Amino acid sequence: MAVTTEAPVRIGKPAIGALGILALALGTLQAVVEPSLPLLQDDLRIGPAEGSLIFITLLITGAVVAPIAGKLGDRYGGKRVLVVLMTVVSAGGLLSSAAPNLPVLLAGQILQGAMVGALPLSFILVRKHLPPGQTQVAVGLVSGLFTGGSLVGMLIAGPIAENLSRHWMFAIPTTAIIATTLIVARMMPGDAPESDATIDWLGVILLSCTLVALVLGFMAVAGGGLPPLAIAAVTAGVAALATAWAAVERRAASPMVDLRMLAMPAMWSASAATLFLSLGFGMTVYLVPQMLSVSGDGYGFGASSSDIGLYLVPATIAGVVAGTIAGIASRRFGPRAVITAGALATAGTLIALASLHDSTWQLVAARALTGFAVSVSAIALLASTATAVAAKDTGIATSLLVVTRVVGVALGAQLGGVLLEAGTDPATDLPTESAFTTGFITAGVIAALSLLVVRVMKKGTRA
Incomplete structure (x- = not known):
């Protein structure tokens, strides 16, 4: 893929506003589970331990997707990857809204976790299309509205779930994400890739495994009950994965x-x-x-x-x-x-x-x-x-x-x-x-x- 050197097209407040509203909708979808978890547990007939899997799944997916999304954005262009990622998130939201049981809901949460990658992709776009001074303000606006979406999600989840159903508390924010993504795709100019190097997929896999092992390992250790030998094995496993990832990155022609x-x-x-x-x-x-x-x-x-x-x-x-x-x-x-x-x-x-x-x-x-x-x-x-x-x-x-x-x-x-x-x-x-x-x-x-x-x-x- 050729890398262009043309000056990027400057964007105005409407395009930044569209990115911000998309962040608001994403934050809303992310937050609807926490206040409605007791209702979900009762409706799906699951216990607290199973309910906590919803949060763990979203966390792990987000931790894995964010660096991959950022790298793909650098490689293929932020707008292109953002639209693809929002398609995945929308599919996850629709799947969660229709989920008849916990496994299907968890599958939807796995796809929804891709929303964490939206922030670095947004930063790519504002970096390319705004002057340096305005970049910081735009980053703050997008980040702040994502946080604001959490407030909206916490406030609307209960009333929607109680007066309509748990299905609608996923469906409504997802509809907003789909609509806003279409607006962003129309208003945001395309951005040229910054690199034409191939993706270091081995590095991607090893980093993902390291992050998953770190989160799950710490949760297992913090939960108590593990003998010292098991704790040492968990620590050694995380260290081995991190070391292997570093070794691959040092040797890769185009490291992740x-x-x-x-x-x-x-x-x-x-x-x-x-x-x-x-x-x-x-x-x-x-x-x-x-x-x-x-x-x-x-x-x-x-x-x-x-x-x-x-x-x-x-x-x-x-x-x-x-x-x-x-x-x-x-x-x-x-x-x-x-x-x-x-x-x-x-x-x-x-x-x-x-x-x-x-x-x-x-x-x-x-x-x-x-x-x-x-x-x-x-x-x-x-x-x-x-x-x-x-x-x-x-x-x-x-x-x-x-x-x-x-x-x-x-x-x-x-x-x-x-x-x-x-x-x-x-x-x-x-x-x-x-x-x-x-x-x-x-x-x-x-x-x-x-x-x-x-x-x-x-x-x-x-x-």
Whole structure:
């Protein structure tokens, strides 16, 4: 495939708006399962353990698809791959809407997981069709609307499922995705491939296997009950897959991930900062609802699932606002300053929460502030990385950051669960207050580690 050198066509606000609305619809479809899980379990006659497979399936698919989608976008053009990917997601949404049982629903969720690849593909398009300064604002808008879709999904899932059926809560967002994809395909100009090299499929397979093994292995270890020999075997298996992937990438004529790119300060520092912030945030995502729901002796609030959903609305709104602010602030002050401020706010809030959790408003405010700060930092990291690497590597570089964030949040939530499990009082079968305190302090310290990474970033970096 020939690679053109023609100047890309500039796009206006309608095209960016269409990308943003597509992100909103995707976020909505992604979020409808969480608030309606009890209804799904009852309707499909499955237990909590089987119900959790829905989340695991979506997570694993997203972690695998994101880097592949980014690489394919660099290779064949972002618009072309985005349309194909949205076709897969739409098929998954329709399959989920018609699912008569759990296996069919899981198959639909596997296809829906491809939506995670939409973000790096969108970044490819805005990088190619917008001036550098406007790129950061557009990245923030698309990321913020994807988060906003989560709020829409949480609010509409229950009413739709209860008043119509569970089938419609998948069908309605999917219809919006199909319609918006057609609009994007019409309004967004085609983008030329940045590379004509062949795809390193062995590298793709090994990276996918490494990510799957990492997530499943950590969940198995965190779940407890594994003997030391089994834990060592899981660790060795993940390490062997990662080593094999690195060896293949070093020898490949056209590697999926150029390891020299990973060695760039802008790339490895962004990845490390994203991981630390995501781990701390993932612990918060798990610990705050747990403390709201627990009714302990002098702590906890015994909140219902509906109450917790309302308590988390401010955090979701904060994530939406963060998308716009992050892009503008990165353009005005530089990504490094934005990331530093976000990391400081996250770490300080979590450490303060260890002692200040006597009222619901403190938990609600802390969850909203950390959600805002982490989102601002993550978007600034994505925007700076998108313009720091070569144009041909935009898709894969941003994909790796998206995957790092997804995996980091998942592992952080698991770590929070381990700490609460270790601090459970046998007499009451409830986590002790000290277990929550330890969790919040641990999350704050982990988030603070990102500040050490930020120090090595180029001062005054601007995209």
